[in-house]
Amino acid sequence: MSTSPDTPAGDIRWDLEPMETLIDHIVTTYHGPHRVALARLKVTAAEVERLHGARDGRIAEVHQTILGLSAALEKHMREEEDSLFPTILRGEGASTREQLTSMEGEHDTAGGVLAKLRDLTDDYTAPEGACGTWRELWSGLEELERAVLAHIDLENNVLHRRAIAE
Numbered sequence: 001m002s003t004s005p006d007t008p009a010g011d012i013r014w015d016l017e018p019m020e021t022l023i024d025h026i027v028t029t030y031h032g033p034h035r036v037a038l039a040r041l042k043v044t045a046a047e048v049e050r051l052h053g054a055r056d057g058r059i060a061e062v063h064q065t066i067l068g069l070s071a072a073l074e075k076h077m078r079e080e081e082d083s084l085f086p087t088i089l090r091g092e093g094a095s096t097r098e099q100l101t102s103m104e105g106e107h108d109t110a111g112g113v114l115a116k117l118r119d120l121t122d123d124y125t126a127p128e129g130a131c132g133t134w135r136e137l138w139s140g141l142e143e144l145e146r147a148v149l150a151h152i153d154l155e156n157n158v159l160h161r162r163a164i165a166e
Contacts (some may be wrong), residue, residue, distance in 0.1 A: 014158045019166070022159060023085050024042045030151035031077045037144050038070040044137045052134060058120050062137075065120070069113045072111065073148070076106050093163030107152040113146045 014022050043065040084103065087096055118124065124142040126135045127153045 014154060015162065016144060019162065022162075023089065026151065026159065027081060027085075030147065030154075031081065033147065034073060034077065034144070034151070037140065038066070038073065040141050041066050041137065041144065042070055044133060044140060048111065048131075048134050048137050052089070062117065062120050062141075065113060065117055066141075069117075070148065072106070072113075073110060076103070076110075079103075088159075088163045090098070091166065093166050096163060100163065104156055104160065107156060110148060111152065117141050118145065122134060 004111075017025075045059070045066050047154070049059045049063045053063075055138075080103070084096060085094065087099075121138050121141060126136040127139045130138075151162055
């Protein structure tokens with residue numbers, strides 16, 4: 001079964017794929033691209049704030065929220081890659097219940113931050129007369145939200161359940 005990053009997740013039964021394949025998919029399809037997207041969004045938000053922050057007070061809050069989300073997601077993904085995923089791959093997933101509960105709490109927090117960004121940006125609708133960079137920022141945030149929520153869904157509803165059951 002193909003597991004390339006451009007294969008829609010719905011085309012693969014991740015609950016049936018080998019655990020190693022599922023984890024590789026998560027790291028390749030989500031962790032790496034999230035890091036790239038967040039780095040780009042931090043730069044873009046800083047630029048939009050520099051250019052338009054005096055005009056629209058939301059931009060500074062959006063920028064700070066992106067910085068906080070980036071730091072939290074990086075820490076979370078690093079913990080998964082360095083600790084959780086290796087433990088699961090050793091067949092010790094049942095011993096990770098407490099860690100999984102903590103991870104799901106972090107997922108809930110990230111979802112709340114994404115909802116805050118959606119609210120701050122009026123559902124990612126750039127204001128009349130917004131420059132291309134501003135529109136790019138809003139569009140990038142919307143894409144990040146979609147990707148992070150798909151990532152969270154796959155981990156919470158497939159990876160974590162399988163880890164405990166196996």
